[in-house]
Amino acid sequence: MTLPTRKAALLASLLLSVPMGALAQKTPTFTGPGSGARAFEQLDTELPTPNVYRAATGEPGPQYFQQQADYVIDVALDEDEKKITGSETILYTNNAPLPLRYVWVQLDQNRFADGSLARETETAATSGSRRQAEAQGDQLSYPTLARQMALDEGDHGYKVEAVLNARGEELPYTIVDTLMRVDLPQPLRAGEQTQIDIDWSFNIINEPVIGGRGGYEGFPTDATEENVEDYIFFLAQWYPRVAAYSDYEGWHTKPFLGRGEFTLEFGDFDVSITVPDDHIVSSTGVLQNPNEVLTPQMRERLEQAKTAENPVFIVSPEEAAENEATPAEGRKTWRFRAQNVRDFSWASSRKFIWDAQGYEQEGSETGPIMAMSFYPNEAEPIWSRYSTEAVIHTMDVYSRFSFDYPYPVAQSVNTWERGGMEYPMITFNGYRPDGEAAEEGGEPTYSRDVKYSLIGVIIHEIGHIYFPMTVNSDERQWTWMDEGINTFLEYVAEVEWEEDYPAFRGETNVLDYITGYMTSTDQVPIMTNSDSILQFGPNAYSKPASALTVLRETVLGRELFDPAFREYARRWKFKRPTPADFFRSMEETSGKDLDWFWRGWFFTTDYVDVGIDGVRAYRISTQDPDRENQQARDARADGTPEPLIQRRNREEGRKTRLQRRPQLSDFYNENDRFETNNADRNEYQAFLNGLSAQEREVYDRALERDSWVYFVDFRNHGGLVTPIPLHITYTDGSAEKRMIPAEIWRRDAEGVTKLMILDKEVASFSIDDDHEIADADRANNAFPQQLTPSRFELYKSSYSGPDNQMARALEELEGDAKTDEEAGEEEAVPLDSEGMGGQAAPSGDAAEGASEPSDAAQAEDQPAAAGEAPQQGQRGQADAQEGTPNAQ
Numbered sequence: 001m002t003l004p005t006r007k008a009a010l011l012a013s014l015l016l017s018v019p020m021g022a023l024a025q026k027t028p029t030f031t032g033p034g035s036g037a038r039a040f041e042q043l044d045t046e047l048p049t050p051n052v053y054r055a056a057t058g059e060p061g062p063q064y065f066q067q068q069a070d071y072v073i074d075v076a077l078d079e080d081e082k083k084i085t086g087s088e089t090i091l092y093t094n095n096a097p098l099p100l101r102y103v104w105v106q107l108d109q110n111r112f113a114d115g116s117l118a119r120e121t122e123t124a125a126t127s128g129s130r131r132q133a134e135a136q137g138d139q140l141s142y143p144t145l146a147r148q149m150a151l152d153e154g155d156h157g158y159k160v161e162a163v164l165n166a167r168g169e170e171l172p173y174t175i176v177d178t179l180m181r182v183d184l185p186q187p188l189r190a191g192e193q194t195q196i197d198i199d200w201s202f203n204i205i206n207e208p209v210i211g212g213r214g215g216y217e218g219f220p221t222d223a224t225e226e227n228v229e230d231y232i233f234f235l236a237q238w239y240p241r242v243a244a245y246s247d248y249e250g251w252h253t254k255p256f257l258g259r260g261e262f263t264l265e266f267g268d269f270d271v272s273i274t275v276p277d278d279h280i281v282s283s284t285g286v287l288q289n290p291n292e293v294l295t296p297q298m299r300e301r302l303e304q305a306k307t308a309e310n311p312v313f314i315v316s317p318e319e320a321a322e323n324e325a326t327p328a329e330g331r332k333t334w335r336f337r338a339q340n341v342r343d344f345s346w347a348s349s350r351k352f353i354w355d356a357q358g359y360e361q362e363g364s365e366t367g368p369i370m371a372m373s374f375y376p377n378e379a380e381p382i383w384s385r386y387s388t389e390a391v392i393h394t395m396d397v398y399s400r401f402s403f404d405y406p407y408p409v410a411q412s413v414n415t416w417e418r419g420g421m422e423y424p425m426i427t428f429n430g431y432r433p434d435g436e437a438a439e440e441g442g443e444p445t446y447s448r449d450v451k452y453s454l455i456g457v458i459i460h461e462i463g464h465i466y467f468p469m470t471v472n473s474d475e476r477q478w479t480w481m482d483e484g485i486n487t488f489l490e491y492v493a494e495v496e497w498e499e500d501y502p503a504f505r506g507e508t509n510v511l512d513y514i515t516g517y518m519t520s521t522d523q524v525p526i527m528t529n530s531d532s533i534l535q536f537g538p539n540a541y542s543k544p545a546s547a548l549t550v551l552r553e554t555v556l557g558r559e560l561f562d563p564a565f566r567e568y569a570r571r572w573k574f575k576r577p578t579p580a581d582f583f584r585s586m587e588e589t590s591g592k593d594l595d596w597f598w599r600g601w602f603f604t605t606d607y608v609d610v611g612i613d614g615v616r617a618y619r620i621s622t623q624d625p626d627r628e629n630q631q632a633r634d635a636r637a638d639g640t641p642e643p644l645i646q647r648r649n650r651e652e653g654r655k656t657r658l659q660r661r662p663q664l665s666d667f668y669n670e671n672d673r674f675e676t677n678n679a680d681r682n683e684y685q686a687f688l689n690g691l692s693a694q695e696r697e698v699y700d701r702a703l704e705r706d707s708w709v710y711f712v713d714f715r716n717h718g719g720l721v722t723p724i725p726l727h728i729t730y731t732d733g734s735a736e737k738r739m740i741p742a743e744i745w746r747r748d749a750e751g752v753t754k755l756m757i758l759d760k761e762v763a764s765f766s767i768d769d770d771h772e773i774a775d776a777d778r779a780n781n782a783f784p785q786q787l788t789p790s791r792f793e794l795y796k797s798s799y800s801g802p803d804n805q806m807a808r809a810l811e812e813l814e815g816d817a818k819t820d821e822e823a824g825e826e827e828a829v830p831l832d833s834e835g836m837g838g839q840a841a842p843s844g845d846a847a848e849g850a851s852e853p854s855d856a857a858q859a860e861d862q863p864a865a866a867g868e869a870p871q872q873g874q875r876g877q878a879d880a881q882e883g884t885p886n887a888q
Contacts (some may be wrong), residue, residue, distance in 0.1 A: 019684075026521055028719020028750070035749035039721045043595040046603065047580040053247040054578070058585025059571045066576055068093040069242040072266040076274040076331075077348060082216055085201040089237055092194050096245060099187035103194070104251045105180045108237035109202045111256050112210065113157025117177045118257045124244045126462035128211075138159050140829040143209075150209045158240070159201045166195035178256040179243065198240050204233065212603065213237055213421050214428075219351065219378065221417065230324055232376065234347040234415035234428050241343070244474070245486060246576060252476070260476035260530030260728035263468070266344040266574055272335045275348045276328035280315060282354075282374045282413050283346035284425045285338030293334050295549060306368050311388040315354040317377050323350045338407075342472055345423035347413045351376040355384060359392045361404050369395065369405055375414035381444045382454060387412045387429075390458035397493040400465050401562065406470055412458050420457040422464030429457050452502050459497075460490045470472045471503075471569055472576045479530040480602075481579060484544020493547055504542065514538065514546040517775040518607035519718075526602045527579065546774055554723055555597060555742070556590050556773045564589035596742060600720045609718030611780030612765055613751070618709040620702050623687055625680035633674040710756045712765060712783075714744075718776055719794040721745040727769045730760040737769075 030039040050056035052063040052545050072094075074084040094100050111118040116219040128144040163173045163182055172183040188194050206225075207215030214236035218228030244252040244263045252263065257488035273281055281293075290299055298314050305312040315323070328350070338344060353375055358368030395405045411426045418430035431454035433446040467489070468475060468482035475482050475748050491510055494501040504513035517523065517538035524534050526544055533539045552561040568577075568585040577585075583598050600606055621628055647658075691699060714724060724740040744752055768775045775781060778788065 006470075026391035026519070026605065026607070026719075028716070029600075029606050029864065030719060030721075030749040036721075036745050036747040039600065039749040040596045040743070040746045041599070043583065043598060046371045046599075047583065048248065048578075050584075051247075052884045054581055057588045058581050058583070060569070060575055063097070064575070065095045065097070065247065067095055067245050067265045068267050069240075069265040071239070071269045071344070072269070073239055073271045073344075074274075075239070076504050077273070077276075077279075078230065079276055082204045082206075083201060084235065084238065086239055087199045088197070090196045090198070090240075090242060092188075092242055093188055094188045094192055094194075096247075097190055098257060099189045100184070100245070101187050102181050103196065104243040104245075104253055105182060105196075105198070105708060106237075106241045106243050106256070106262065106474055107158045107175065107178050107180050108241075108256050110157040110175070110178045111258055112151065112154075112205055112212070114152075116157070117255050118150065125192070141215065145829055146209050147211065150206060152207075153201055156205060156330060157202060160240075161199035161201070162197070164197040166197075168197075171196065176253075176255075179253055180240065189734065200240060202238075204235075207234075207416060214345070217416055219376065221378075221820055230349070230351055232347065232349040232351060232415055234413065236345045236421060236423060237430065237550055239344070244576070245820075246474075248578060249477075252474070254476055257477075257534065258529050259533075260479065262476055263472055263474035263576060266340050266472070268340050269336070269338045269341060269344045271337075271344060271346075272333050273346055273348070274331055274333045275374075275844075276350065277330045277332040278323055278326060278350040279332070279348045280323075280344060280350070280352040280354055280374065280410050281334040281348045282352070282372070283334065283336045284341060284344040284423055285336035286408055288335040288337055289333075302356060302370075305356040306370070308357050311355040311357040311371075311373070311384065313353070313355050313384075314372075315352060315379060317353050317384075320351060320353045321377055321546040341407070341424035343423050345426050345428075346444050347374065347415055347426070347428065349374075349376070353384070355388055357388050357392065359395055359405075359410075361395070361399065364404065367408075369407070370409045371395070371411075372409060373412045373414075379414045381443060382431075382433055382451060386451070387414075387458055390455050391462050393497060394459045394462040394493055397496055398463055398489055401492070401565060402466050402471075403566075403573055405465070406573070407465070410462055410465065412462065418457075419451065420461040422461040422469060424465060424469045427458070427461035427464070429454070429461055431457060448502075452468075455492065456494060456503065457496060460486060461495045463490050463493070466569070470574060474576065474578070478527065478579055479533065479536075479540040480526050480544040481577070481582065483540045484526070485548065487541040487545040488548040491549065492823060509547050509771055509793070510542060510549055510775040511771055514542050514774055515607070517543065518605075518774065519609075519776045523605050525605055542732045543601070550601075550722075550773055551586075551594075551597065554725065554739070555594070556592060560590040560592065575754055596721055596746075600722075604720070607774045607776050608720045608722050609716070609780075610722060610724055610767055610773075611715050611717055611777070612767060612783040613713040613780075614716040615713070615762075615765060615783045616706070616711045616838065617762065618711075620707060620709060622703055622876075623684055625676040625684055629674040629676045629680075633672065637673075705759060708758045708761055710758065710762060710765075712756060713751065713756065714756045715751045715780075716745060716749055717780070719749070721749050722773050725770060725772055727766045728758070728762055729764045729766070732760060754858060 007601045027044065029379055031035070048054070051061060053061045054064065055061045070091040071088055073086060073088040075084055077084050090105075092103055110116055113119075122136075128141060128147060132794055142161070160173070160175070160180070163171045163180075165171055165185070168878070171185075174183075178329075182196055184194060205212050205215040206218070208221070214234050216231050216233045217234075218225065218570060219230045220228075223229070241262075244265055246263075254260070269285060271283070271285065273283065275281060287293070291303075294302075301312055301314045305314065336346075354372065356370055356372040359371050360368050371388050371391040373383060373391065375383040375387065391410050395410060399405055407425045409425050412429050414430070414432065415428040416430045420430060421428045428806070431443040431450050432452060463486045464482065467473065467486045471482075473481035473485075491503055494503045495508070500508050502508065504510050517535060520535070523539060524532065524536055526547075528538060528539070530540070552558060552565075567589045568582060571577075571585060572581065579602070583594070587594050647668060658669070662867045712726075716722075721742050723742045723768075724744065726738045726740055727735065728738065729735045729822045740754065744754065764782060764784060764786075768778070768781060779785075
């Protein structure tokens, strides 16, 4: 073998590149020349320019302002008519630099009124209640029909009786769908206040039928209206509320269509609630007249609960049952005050059990926070065991990541079968036992799904008191800023509740759950406006939570992420941040440029799929011909099998001509091509003599280390640039993990080759063994490629709801009697074609407005975007929102 005379070290190739398969569902955003530059382009072109209101550091600027709205409200509940009547005084303070000639007020109940924008823009696919999956094709379910009939037959929306100023004079007003503009007699200048008095009423919706954030629920829950025996009332978005006015938008006048929630102004509330005298009321704020509405025994128990180690019944299950059986004799007024809150909600029922426990917050100067739960006997035995415990656990975890819980009470109220909603100091939460009994007359049981969904929804909704009830982001514009951030912290709290918590459809790791959504084509970026989001749950909840999990555990590490996140929360406590504020604050405090991360995760629909396309391994050549040629001879002998024809000839005893005629042998038969000669040795010596002193030092050190040189080809199939957690297993059985930063993609976001000089021979390379970057296709993650064993099961099944393991464990052995067939899918209302001349709408994805049934829709008929808390952690829908079923 003839050696080259060049100085460069000779590299002998040992492995060849082997191409791998990859997902090809979507075209990545950043392709072609300059792909890396575009993926790492700074976000300045996407974000608003910093100014005196919002600094480039991500904190409030020196002239940041926000308005204040204080309320005094008197409201009365008419249980028989399912109606509330209210009178309120609003004291509005203008802290903006501009004078205001009018004030906008939100009338959210108007979305249920005839002709509302929300009702008029419903599609066939989105006309059902929040508990239904989207309709597929020309289909009408009984719940959808019931909802439409209830809306058509009812009289919904506000009846505004009067709008007056402080002197009792009428103020001109104009109602625009879910908003009302109140014109002021003269401009309200900076620093001035004005008073607006409003008298109003509305009919409360039947929430299980119509779907909403508030309403009433009748019991028994399966009874017709005329057979309902009792009710729980839960009032949200119930009073005319001043719309937000901000530095970045002015008046927030985007109409309420049922999905995108709201940002509001902070203020103080004094609210008097008149209800039947046998009702128990749970409310935002602190009760001001306990002596008038609570018995001495209740007040004594409340005092005991402040220092109790476990929840204490203020109203026991037996007392609640007795209360239900005793007719009301009159009415009582409960008065609550709340300071520095952005909203106010309440619930009322004679069915309520009430338990409470004090939570001592480290460093608190206001005494224990009262964690309390309100629920009917139908919610037992699971609510008394887990609700208040989950409230306290949430404050424990969230306060560590943000700031001390800022209010004196935190409440969880069971107001519906499943789902949840949040308001300052109070949350409405679902999930009850399924009503089965272990045996005749036995205690009710509950499924695994119900248990973990209940704990999860309470954590989620109590967590919302931090985000956005205190860090006052605008969900109508950027849903992820509270739902996504809150789902991330909920996930942290769930993992701290117990190991292997089934947070995401039975999975503990959100990054294993989210890949199916991220590779789908029916999606939009996280930054999309709330009312236009497709696949609402994964988009607004799970994907942002996944992004922040990757940011915390992989990109920044906890040591950088946790202080940065706490600083963001501290900066914007009781203020109104935007996405730019969050992005900039996290970068400023962590000291890391994260524009590539925000751009990829929040502004595109790319997904993570990094594969190893090939590996080439080399040894650094000594260039000593005596050593190199022998190694080459041995490598060929080891790596090249003898030709089959030659071996079989020998086995048959067939001799070659050379064997039969030795006189044909010459120099080349006696010296193979790897034989070293003096010319080779002279070239080697010339190579050594030609090295400079520095080059000779490097050469000698390299030979001493005897390193392995690897060229590893990485391919970004999904388009989302990401760090590469590379796991290296050596032939001696040892292993190590190396984190390659995302910046490796900064010149080419599609493919890169990494040079690695290692001291040991590698047996295999693999990516993301710890499942930490949400890699969507694990088939291309290893080199050499690995087979992933699985199991194939033949089955015939129809879904019949979540398994109640507790009830099944107590079931007695029966004989061979056949059981009734379990209920199948929800029946549709039979429809007859009236010959309009068109073709029937196709079912499935081809139907207008139809989308793939969500995971949540497949679990207890729970729509994925319904904002409800997850079935056994079915994430992305922790808030029970109304309107279109999978647009909640």
